[in-house]
Amino acid sequence: xxxxxxxxxxxxxxxxxxxxxxxxxxxxxxxxxxxxxxxxxxxxxxxxxxxxxxxxxxxxxxxxxxxxxxxxxxxxxxxxxxxxxxxxxxxxxxxxxxxxxxxxxxxxx
Amino acid sequence: xxxxxxxxxxxxxxxxxxxxxxxxxxxxxxxxxxxxxxxxxxxxxxxxxxxxxxxxxxxxxxxxxxxxxxxxxxxxxxxxxxxxxxxxxxxxxxxxxxxxxxxxxxxxxxxxxxxxxxxxx
Amino acid sequence: xxxxxxxxxxxxxxxxxxxxxxxxxxxxxxxxxxxxxxxxxxxxxxxxxxxxxxxxxxxxxxxxxxxxxxxxxxxxxxxxxxxxxxxxxxxxxxxxxxxxxxxxxxxxxxxxxxxxxxxxxxxxxxxxxxxxxxxxxxxxxxxxxxxxxxxxxxxxxxxxxxxxxxxxxxxxxxxxxxxxxxxxxxxxxxxxxxxxxxxxxxxxxxxxxxxxxxxxxxxxxxxxxxxxxxxxxxxxxxxxxxxxxxxxxxxxxxxxxxxxxxxxxxxxxxxxxxxxxxxxxxxxxxxxxxxxxxxxxxxxxxxxxxxxxxxxxxxxxxxxxxxxxxxxxxxxxxxxxxxxxxxxxxxxxxxxxxxxxxxxxxxxxxxxxxxxxxxxxxxxxxxxxxxxxxxxxxxxxxxxxxxxxxxxxxxxxxxxxxxxxxxxxxxxxxxxxxxxxxxxxxxxxxxxxxxxxxxxxxx
Numbered sequence: 243x244x245x246x247x248x249x250x251x252x253x254x255x256x257x258x259x260x261x262x263x264x265x266x267x268x269x270x271x272x273x274x275x276x277x278x279x280x281x282x283x284x285x286x287x288x289x290x291x292x293x294x295x296x297x298x299x300x301x302x303x304x305x306x307x308x309x310x311x312x313x314x315x316x317x318x319x320x321x322x323x324x325x326x327x328x329x330x331x332x333x334x335x336x337x338x339x340x341x342x343x344x345x346x347x348x349x350x351x
Numbered sequence: 352x353x354x355x356x357x358x359x360x361x362x363x364x365x366x367x368x369x370x371x372x373x374x375x376x377x378x379x380x381x382x383x384x385x386x387x388x389x390x391x392x393x394x395x396x397x398x399x400x401x402x403x404x405x406x407x408x409x410x411x412x413x414x415x416x417x418x419x420x421x422x423x424x425x426x427x428x429x430x431x432x433x434x435x436x437x438x439x440x441x442x443x444x445x446x447x448x449x450x451x452x453x454x455x456x457x458x459x460x461x462x463x464x465x466x467x468x469x470x471x472x
Numbered sequence: 473x474x475x476x477x478x479x480x481x482x483x484x485x486x487x488x489x490x491x492x493x494x495x496x497x498x499x500x501x502x503x504x505x506x507x508x509x510x511x512x513x514x515x516x517x518x519x520x521x522x523x524x525x526x527x528x529x530x531x532x533x534x535x536x537x538x539x540x541x542x543x544x545x546x547x548x549x550x551x552x553x554x555x556x557x558x559x560x561x562x563x564x565x566x567x568x569x570x571x572x573x574x575x576x577x578x579x580x581x582x583x584x585x586x587x588x589x590x591x592x593x594x595x596x597x598x599x600x601x602x603x604x605x606x607x608x609x610x611x612x613x614x615x616x617x618x619x620x621x622x623x624x625x626x627x628x629x630x631x632x633x634x635x636x637x638x639x640x641x642x643x644x645x646x647x648x649x650x651x652x653x654x655x656x657x658x659x660x661x662x663x664x665x666x667x668x669x670x671x672x673x674x675x676x677x678x679x680x681x682x683x684x685x686x687x688x689x690x691x692x693x694x695x696x697x698x699x700x701x702x703x704x705x706x707x708x709x710x711x712x713x714x715x716x717x718x719x720x721x722x723x724x725x726x727x728x729x730x731x732x733x734x735x736x737x738x739x740x741x742x743x744x745x746x747x748x749x750x751x752x753x754x755x756x757x758x759x760x761x762x763x764x765x766x767x768x769x770x771x772x773x774x775x776x777x778x779x780x781x782x783x784x785x786x787x788x789x790x791x792x793x794x795x796x797x798x799x800x801x802x803x804x805x806x807x808x809x810x811x812x813x814x815x816x817x818x819x820x821x822x823x824x825x826x827x828x829x830x831x832x833x834x835x836x837x838x839x840x841x842x843x844x845x846x847x848x849x850x851x852x853x854x855x856x857x858x859x860x861x862x863x864x865x866x867x868x869x870x871x872x873x874x875x876x877x878x879x880x881x882x883x884x885x886x887x888x889x890x891x892x893x894x895x896x897x898x899x900x901x902x903x904x905x906x907x908x909x910x911x912x913x914x915x916x917x918x919x920x921x922x923x924x925x926x927x928x929x930x931x
Binding site for chain 2: 311314317318321322324325328329332
């Protein structure tokens with residue numbers, strides 16, 4: 243455990259924050275510009291994983307395990323979200339034969 | 352603590368892996384039996400009905416349910432790692448709590464079976 | 473705490489009852505279980521509970537009050553659901569179960585004492601709601617609502633989590649008390665990433681409660697989802713979102729008010745105007761309710777902007793008034809829709825002649841929404857504005873009053889349609905359950921409006 247901690251700390255904390263912020267931003271941009279529901283979904287997962295990385299780094303730097311436990315919660319709930327999300331996407335695909343979110347415009351003001 | 356030389360094993364492993372792939376492919380090519388093939392022989396059924404359509408079709412949606420359920424139950428195992436590491440400190444209470452957790456998952460699994468979500472037909 | 477356990481076990485019991493084909497028992501058992509949970513929650517009032525589960529949850533009076541109101545509203549929704557789910561699908565037990573699971577998530581959300589429980593509660597609620605929104609598998613609008621809700625919900629969860637991670641990075645803990653202490657200990661020189669985390673958490677929570685400019689999913693999802701689920705989402709879920717919002721800000725971030733107040737102020741004003749002005753142009757009653765729920769989110773944000781001792785009380789009263797009125801509106805909408813097949817304002821024409829009681833109940837609900845005196849909505853608005861005035865946000869209250877007046881226009885559209893437009897429709901048969909729910913909501917609305925004193929001094 244000490245070994246892993248020191249390995250993580252070999253990289254400055256700011257680098258982790260920047261890397262996570264970049265990955266998170268890539269995820270956000272992916273959600274905003276892509277039109278395919280699956281790819282939007284993957285971008286969301288990217289956002290969540292950026293958070294996981296950040297939490298693990300913070301946790302290691304502050305010597306507090308609760309951040310890593312939080313990562314477990316995020317993983318488990320992300321899996322639940324994947325299950326429900328893919329089921330919804332499959333349901334939409336069965337009815338429309340498409341997963342392009344541009345078809346989702348029947349409800350409008 | 353991490354000089355460039357420390358990464359040498361990784362490069363070695365990379366080389367070995369690549370070398371193994373190249374070597375096996377080369378050797379099988381050299382020593383394997385050779386056949387003269389024609390286009391006809393390469394079709395899936397040489398003598399039979401013509402092949403229709405592409406093999407890359409969407410696979411059965413039933414597989415999706417199994418896969419999703421696998422992911423769900425699989426991921427829950429991560430909660431057992433920290434529990435197992437601290438097993439002694441948690442003592443009997445920890446054991447009971449983990450049993451409650453697994454019991455809840457088991458109830459979900461029984462529900463899945465009862466709903467016949469795992470039956471293929 | 474026992475409330476949470478009772479509701480979770482109840483959900484599993486109901487699920488298994490469905491497996492063993494005991495469909496008749498589903499509704500009574502759900503309602504009885506919820507009544508028991510409600511009783512257990514109320515028993516913990518003023519018990520001065522300490523944080524439990526290693527500081528994860530804290531059932532203080534705040535939690536008890538908001539759990540109770542959520543449970544009561546859920547019971548009302550359940551009473552309306554008699555014979556409703558059977559019509560739209562075969563898997564009836566699952567709907568009860570999912571609503572109960574969502575409710576258990578909500579209980580966690582209103583009683584968290586650790587940011588990880590905020591996240592877990594929010595996700596338990598959201599994941600159940602994604603499925604509930606898409607209950608009508610063959611209906612395209614329902615599918616679309618589910619997919620939109622899911623993508624937007626997951627997106628906003630990302631923001632919330634990044635905010636939590638940054639706040640953890642600065643304060644080194646997820647515990648609300650520790651974070652509050654961190655803020656208090658450093659009048660100056662709080663780590664900049666803490667502020668970034670705070671802003672990201674505001675974004676994530678505003679997504680969840682449907683405040684402008686993060687409200688785009690709300691009307692579509694509310695319109696597409698089955699009416700009863702919409703009723704659940706626009707009452708219980710919204711109240712829970714605000715309870716979580718308020719809990720976080722009043723415990724942790726109150727000293728930083730100068731920093732987040734301007735941001736939230738802009739969001740509040742935008743929410744009020746967007747909700748009210750768009751609601752004016754709607755012809756679909758359900759969609760009008762969706763936009764009006766955005767504007768009500770604006771009024772509730774008011775109390776958070778003017779964070780102070782009176783905020784909790786103001787939001788509680790507003791939420792109670794809003795919940796009962798919404799339930800009435802959705803109940804009448806369900807009956808009208810079952811009769812006419814659509815949800816437009818014209819379908820309400822002549823309702824006063826054919827069903828005087830329905831029309832009266834809906835009128836009182838609309839008056840309460842609009843904030844006319846002698847209804848609960850007036851008391852709610854009064855307390856929210858009072859909280860804002862106490863902090864000298866005079867012009868903010870002026871803007872809110874202008875919005876309340878705009879609101880009167882579209883709420884009166886329905887009343888005008890019911891009383892002054894003629895339509896030869898036959899009487900709508902109202903089941904006894906509906907009459908019961910409408911009667912209870914009516915009584916609560918009027919009693920709160922006339923004698924508010926027994927709810928106004930809770931905190």
